[in-house]
Amino acid sequence: MMELTGEEIVRRIVSDKAALRELAYHLVSDPDLRLAVINAVLAEVATRHDLREVRQELGRLRDEIDRLRGEMDRLGDGMNRFRDDMDGKLDELRREMRSLIRWTITTVLVVWGSTVLPVMLRLAGVI
Numbered sequence: 001m002m003e004l005t006g007e008e009i010v011r012r013i014v015s016d017k018a019a020l021r022e023l024a025y026h027l028v029s030d031p032d033l034r035l036a037v038i039n040a041v042l043a044e045v046a047t048r049h050d051l052r053e054v055r056q057e058l059g060r061l062r063d064e065i066d067r068l069r070g071e072m073d074r075l076g077d078g079m080n081r082f083r084d085d086m087d088g089k090l091d092e093l094r095r096e097m098r099s100l101i102r103w104t105i106t107t108v109l110v111v112w113g114s115t116v117l118p119v120m121l122r123l124a125g126v127i
Contacts, residue, residue, distance in 0.1 A: 013019045027033050046054075121127045 013023055027037060118127065
C-alpha cells in the first residue's frame with residue numbers, strides 16, 4: 001500500500017465536505033486546539049483599541065491637512081498681493097519709460113531742428 005503524505009491527506013479532507021466538517025468539529029471541541037485557532041485569528045484581527053488609534057490618527061491627519069490648506073491659502077494670498085504689487089510697479093515703469101522716450105524724441109528733434117535744418121536750408125540757399 002502507498003504511504004499517504006500530509007499534502008495528500010489535506011487534499012482528501014478538503015475534497016470531502018463531511019470529513020472537513022468533522023475535522024472542524026474536532027478542532028473547535030478540543031480546548032487546546034480551539035485556543036490555538038483563536039490566538040492565530042486574533043493576531044490578524046483589528047481590535048477596538050486598534051480602530052480607535054486609527055481613528056485618532058485619521059483625525060490628526062485631517063487636522064494637518066486643514067492646517068496645510070490654510071497655509072496654502074495664505075501663501076496664495078501673499079502671491080496675489082505680490083503679483084498686484086509687481087503689476088503696479090510695471091505700470092509705473094512703463095509710464096516712466098514712455099515719458100523718457102518722449103523727452104528723448106523731443107530732444108533729438110530740437111537738436112536736429114536747431115542744427116541740421118539751418119545747415120540744410122543754407123545749402124539750399126533759402127537762408
